[in-house]
Amino acid sequence: xxxxxxxxxxxxxxxxxxxxxxxxxxxxxxxxxxxxxxxxxxxxxxxxxxxxxxxxxxxxxxxxxxxxxxxxxxxxxxxxxxxxxxxxxxxxxxxxxxxxxxxxxxxxxxxxxxxxxxxxxxxxxxxxxxxxxxxxxxxxxxxxxxxxxxxxxxxxxxxxxxxxxxxxxxxxxxxxxxxxxxxxxxxxxxxxxxxxxxxxxxxxxxxxxxxxxxxxxxxxxxxxxxxxxxxxxxxxxxxxxxxxxxxxxxxxxxxxxxxxxxxxxxxxxxxxxxxxxxxxxxxxxxxxxxxxxxxxxxxxxxx
Amino acid sequence: xxxxxxxxxxxxxxxxxxxxxxxxxxxxxxxxxxxxxxxxxxxxxxxxxxxxxxxxxxxxxxxxxxxxxxxxxxxxxxxxxxxxxxxxxxxxxxxxxxxxxxxxxxxxxxxxxxxxxxxxxxxxxxxxxxxxxxxxxxxxxxxxxxxxxxxxxxxxxxxxxxxxxxxxxxxxxxxxxxxxxxxxxxxxxxxxxxxxxxxxxxxxxxxxxxxxxxxxxxxxxxxxxxxxxxxxxxxxxxxxxxxxxxxxxxxxxxxxxxxxxxxxxxxxxxxxxxxxxxxxxxxxxxxxx
Numbered sequence: 001x002x003x004x005x006x007x008x009x010x011x012x013x014x015x016x017x018x019x020x021x022x023x024x025x026x027x028x029x030x031x032x033x034x035x036x037x038x039x040x041x042x043x044x045x046x047x048x049x050x051x052x053x054x055x056x057x058x059x060x061x062x063x064x065x066x067x068x069x070x071x072x073x074x075x076x077x078x079x080x081x082x083x084x085x086x087x088x089x090x091x092x093x094x095x096x097x098x099x100x101x102x103x104x105x106x107x108x109x110x111x112x113x114x115x116x117x118x119x120x121x122x123x124x125x126x127x128x129x130x131x132x133x134x135x136x137x138x139x140x141x142x143x144x145x146x147x148x149x150x151x152x153x154x155x156x157x158x159x160x161x162x163x164x165x166x167x168x169x170x171x172x173x174x175x176x177x178x179x180x181x182x183x184x185x186x187x188x189x190x191x192x193x194x195x196x197x198x199x200x201x202x203x204x205x206x207x208x209x210x211x212x213x214x215x216x217x218x219x220x221x222x223x224x225x226x227x228x229x230x231x232x233x234x235x236x237x238x239x240x241x242x243x244x245x246x247x248x249x250x251x252x253x254x255x256x257x258x259x260x261x262x263x264x265x266x267x268x269x270x271x272x273x274x275x276x277x278x279x280x281x282x283x284x285x286x287x288x289x290x291x292x293x294x295x296x297x298x299x300x301x302x303x
Numbered sequence: 304x305x306x307x308x309x310x311x312x313x314x315x316x317x318x319x320x321x322x323x324x325x326x327x328x329x330x331x332x333x334x335x336x337x338x339x340x341x342x343x344x345x346x347x348x349x350x351x352x353x354x355x356x357x358x359x360x361x362x363x364x365x366x367x368x369x370x371x372x373x374x375x376x377x378x379x380x381x382x383x384x385x386x387x388x389x390x391x392x393x394x395x396x397x398x399x400x401x402x403x404x405x406x407x408x409x410x411x412x413x414x415x416x417x418x419x420x421x422x423x424x425x426x427x428x429x430x431x432x433x434x435x436x437x438x439x440x441x442x443x444x445x446x447x448x449x450x451x452x453x454x455x456x457x458x459x460x461x462x463x464x465x466x467x468x469x470x471x472x473x474x475x476x477x478x479x480x481x482x483x484x485x486x487x488x489x490x491x492x493x494x495x496x497x498x499x500x501x502x503x504x505x506x507x508x509x510x511x512x513x514x515x516x517x518x519x520x521x522x523x524x525x526x527x528x529x530x531x532x533x534x535x536x537x538x539x540x541x542x543x544x545x546x547x548x549x550x551x552x553x554x555x556x557x558x559x560x561x562x563x564x565x566x567x568x569x570x571x572x573x574x575x576x577x578x579x580x581x582x583x584x585x586x587x588x589x590x591x592x
Contacts, residue, residue, distance in 0.1 A: 046440025
């Protein structure tokens with residue numbers, strides 16, 4: 001079954017045969033050693049460093065790092081991160097799903113569709129630093145839109161809104177949240193079979209019934225799954241916000257970066273690990289939920 | 304199916320269908336227009352910003368510097384170094400990824416199918432570990448890397464392989480599923496081919512598009528990477544753009560726009576490559592229905 005040697009396997013096992021099969025499976029395992037070694041060193045070790053480092057102090061084990069999470073600055077940044085991720089996930093999921101429906105109903109090999117999905121890929125996975133600069137060029141103090149609005153006689157009283165976590169950051173986050181929603185949700189919409197709509201129509205149901213009783217229920221699990229993914233994505237975003245905000249640390253990722261590079265206060269590095277651990281816990285919760293939802297999704301939309 | 308419907312109430316259904324299609328077209332047009340404005344405006348604003356000359360006029364000076372390698376080397380050496388090192392990182396990370404992942408995935412499919420789930424889990428796990436968490440844990444690992452190999456930025460490639468693992472895995476897995484590796488390799492083995500021969504003459508030639516799309520996606524990801532490089536105090540393209548932004552906004556915006564356009568180009572080309580592979584699968588499913 002494993003390879004071409006089925007016939008030899010069927011012969012009664014002799015002592016030599018058994019020994020050689022052990023030898024062969026050992027050789028087979030040798031083939032995957034490089035991969036596992038690599039993943040262990042550059043992925044599992046860092047993860048364990050975070051997990052154990054969070055409980056390490058200068059004098060051995062301690063819960064001091066974890067209790068440091070209750071400091072007002074860290075606790076509020078965690079709260080900000082959760083709110084920011086939640087709000088942008090909901091807005092991004094709603095607009096992203098509308099957009100992906102529009103994309104799904106456009107021509108399959110059309111240029112518009114190709115350009116649009118590619119743009120979504122770029123913004124969702126590549127954005128980061130470039131997105132922050134795009135934002136500055138658009139709505140910064142000297143940005144194109146700001147100047148246009150000024151020419152039309154509208155001045156924004158609060159010129160710093162761009163750099164505030166509950167205003168500017170929400171908008172700039174949408175620039176990678178909506179595209180990510182399109183990427184994740186498009187396959188689900190494409191999984192809707194035309195036969196289902198036709199079946200609804202044959203039974204006398206209109207558009208409303210189709211969405212209420214067929215497409216809606218089928219698309220709900222993937223929608224929630226995508227929403228959770230968007231939450232995790234925004235929660236762990238760093239590049240864009242790091243470029244935009246240089247003074248304060250309104251979100252958790254900035255706080256982690258700050259604690260990591262701080263050489264002033266000793267032991268901050270381990271507080272960074274505690275914050276990172278808190279982050280992993282939140283993301284792990286969300287991703288577990290997402291995996292559970294995904295299992296329901298695959299019932300109907302398995303391709 | 305459509306024929307079934309029309310037998311009952313041919314004309315009414317047909318017109319309903321047409322009305323729905325027209326409604327769909329309007330919805331599509333409006334949605335695309337709004338989305339185009341929302342996503343297009345910042346790109347236009349970037350282009351506009353980089354052509355200002357500071358006195359209300361237009362100039363292409365920034366772009367002239369950006370496209371002139373020796374001039375950029377003079378005025379923005381860090382940016383030039385960042386570009387060079389990021390291209391190098393992309394090449395090295397993609398090579399390590401392919402050398403590490405493709406043989407392992409093939410081997411697991413052929414000889415150790417029980418490990419398939421484990422390999423998949425490990426490959427997709429980096430998706431749920433935020434990059435910034437990985438960096439926190441990578442600090443001691445990179446202390447050792449620096450100790451053994453030196454401080455060069457190129458060694459970031461080890462971390463980048465982990466970051467591109469999920470995307471590369473998916474692309475390669477789709478490629479391996481499309482060909483029947485097991486039957487092909489059994490055929491080759493029964494004709495006396497070695498495992499190496501199976502890999503070199505059966506798997507690799509059949510995996511061209513999958514390898515290409517894995518590579519393209521990885522290149523785009525590596526060129527856009529900021530978090531790991533910045534927090535490990537290395538200079539790559541995105542870190543350089545960030546740093547230049549502190550002194551010259553125009554230059555950094557021009558560089559950011561170019562990097563976006565470059566990524567767009569890479570992924571756009573990839574969308575054609577991916578399609579070439581998907582088409583036969585589409586043909587098969589349409590035959591089934």
